[in-house]
Amino acid sequence: MRASSLLINTTRERPAEAELTSHALMLRAGMLRQLASGIFSWLPLGLRTVRRIEQIVREEMNRAGAAEIMMPAVQPAELWQESGRWQIYGPELLRLEDRHGRAYCVGPTHEEVVTDIARACVRSWRQLPCNLYQIQTKFRDEVRPRFGVMRSREFVMKDAYSFDADAAGAKRSYQIMRDAYVRIFDRIGLDYRVVEADVGAIGGSFSEEFLALADCGEAVIGYTDGDYATNLEQVPCSPPAAAQRPDPGEKMEEFATPGVATIDELDQFVGGIDPGRSIKTMIVTGEAGSAALILPGNAELSLAKASRLEQVGFGAALAEDDFVRKTVGAGFGSLGPVGMSLPVIADASLASAADFFCGANRDGYHLRGVNFGRDLPEPRFADLRMAVAGEVAPDGRPLKLRRGIEVGQIFNLGTKYSQAMAARIEGDDNVLRPMVMGCYGIGITRIVAAAIEQFNDEAGIVFPESIAPFIVAVLPLGKSPEVMQAAESLYAALNESGIDCLLEDRGLRAGAAFADLDLLGIPHRLVVSERSLAAGKVEHKARHTGAVSMLEMADAPAQVRAMLAAKKP
RNA sequence: CGGGGUAUGGCGCAGUCUGGUAGCGCGCCUGCUUCGGGAGCAGGAGGUCGUGAGUUCAAAUCUCGCUACCCCGACCA
DSSP states (O other), X not given: OBGGGTTOOOOSSOOTTOOSHHHHHHHHTTSEEEEETTEEEEOHHHHHHHHHHHHHHHHHHHHTTOEEOOOOSEEEHHHHHHHTHHHHSOTTSEEEEOTTOOEEEEOSOOHHHHHHXXXXXXXXXXXXXXXEEEEEEEEOOOSSOBTGGGBOSEEEEEEEEEEESSHHHHHHHHHHHHHHHHHHHHHHTOOXXXXXXXXXXXXXXXXXXXXXXXXXXXXXXXEOSSSOEXXXXXXXXXXXXXXXXXXXXXXXXXXXXXXXXXXXXXHHHHTOOOGGGBEEEEEXXXXXXXXXXXXXXXXXXXXXXXXXXTTTOSSOEEOOHHHHHHHHSSOTTSOOSTTOSSOXXXXXXXXXOOSEEEEOSSTTEEEEEEOBTTTBOOOEEEOOBOOOTTSBOTTSSBOEEEEEEEEEEEEEEETHHHHHTTOEEEOTTSOEEEOEEEEEEEEHHHHHHHHHHHSEETTEEOOOTTTOSOSEEEEEESOOHHHHHHHHHHHHHHHHTTOOEEEOOSOOOHHHXXXXXXXXXXXXXXXXXXXXXXTTEEEEEETTTOOEEEEEGGGHHHHHHHHHHHHOO
């Protein structure tokens, strides 16, 4: 392509609305334009990178035996009512009506539609396993979109769905997808980790996330120098050293703590509490009900772990202020397990706690000298807290933390949707059973942002060859016909040899052209000038390393090809 | 949904307190000179100042309402 036809629109200044480096660079490079909150247009350069990512994904999905389909973005409410999600999905689902007053939604995901296809089209177990995928625009009405395409409302996703006759088959399909994902992210060149993840509301038995490492990521990975890596909220905490619980040494007494609402304030107020002896109480509500969870004052609650409690159930969230006030009779900051009407579940690390401090369930008061078994019933203990850096991970090594951007997630779904929507198949034993499903997502547009977050420098984007909008840019310097002619034929030769090439034909001055090409992140730059042309050569510069070398003009396409080939694994 | 902020040309901003000619930088157009790391000079185009009402002789500026966008929090298969 010629730069003159690409509507290249770079800016020197960093746009005010961009928080993240990647977002700012995408806007500066003219890849993207925001239309409304969380809704973007992709401009020619940006779209080329999107398409290159799609192509890698498509090739690997096809290689893995998945078949591409295209499902509608707008979906009838009936299907969602059938799966039950019309009621439970919440405001993130964009709902609308057609002219006849019939209800629809803009698809945030496609389990319902694909299950409908499978139940109609899969007629024999002999057609299984079956894996259908699409690359398509999704819409999720996020409360607060942010960080450009990192968390947008409309985005491009590859979603795949596998159907198997039984659990063993589903497990094989899952593994095939997992392998495909590893190939995809390796080919793109992202620095990423595969971590065990929460199955969340989508249900199912097992899930892993693919996280691109980046400080701006919203997920935290707990990992070790060994193979261990899990989403932090799922990392099992090392069991407490089996200390004997000391006998109660103090009498329980209530004392006034005006204005004290946090553990830190309590600590200050009392004048220093042993970390193990202050307890915080959090009221959590999920699908199954509410419970009072107590944790050491310095620990953080994992809502994912709370969701696994039978008393709480899926979707655990901190209870509303009103609910707490009505149930307990006190507000946040004065809650405690003594005399609590809700089930009390204690973090395992509290098993040996004695003579502790906690809220009194009366505003402005706390209790001291509280002991399990004496002042309140012996609670049930469970692993509730978020693991912290340095503690012993399940593989015995010290736990480390790193942030990551979720670029893919794969689920073993089980029969949640096939059961609800009667997507059944008769086995070779003449018994009708729901198909066992898996679903597999990749955030195509989010990968663009994640990659730029990983690959940039002061001058701009440093795209890997895998997803760069162009592999090579040919830049003629000077206006002589000879230079233009040489640049044109070099451009043609490169294209002919199958290398995606940009001809920088906008007639920019050298400095401006260099700056633009650096900003756009094109991996290889070939400069044709009168100087080099006189020697029959062309100057090559690698964006990644900055290394400059002179190539024989006639030989340049072959040499560039060789450089590309050398990098392939 | 709670808290904070912003809205002036394609982009970044000043002007608002103290009402009176809409301004600067980048970019864009024309010309001349220049031409290997964002050139110089000269000339020029482009804005119903988010929106609706009000106050006033007069509103970007003051008052009230609305909307959009950004940030923090909550939320997020």
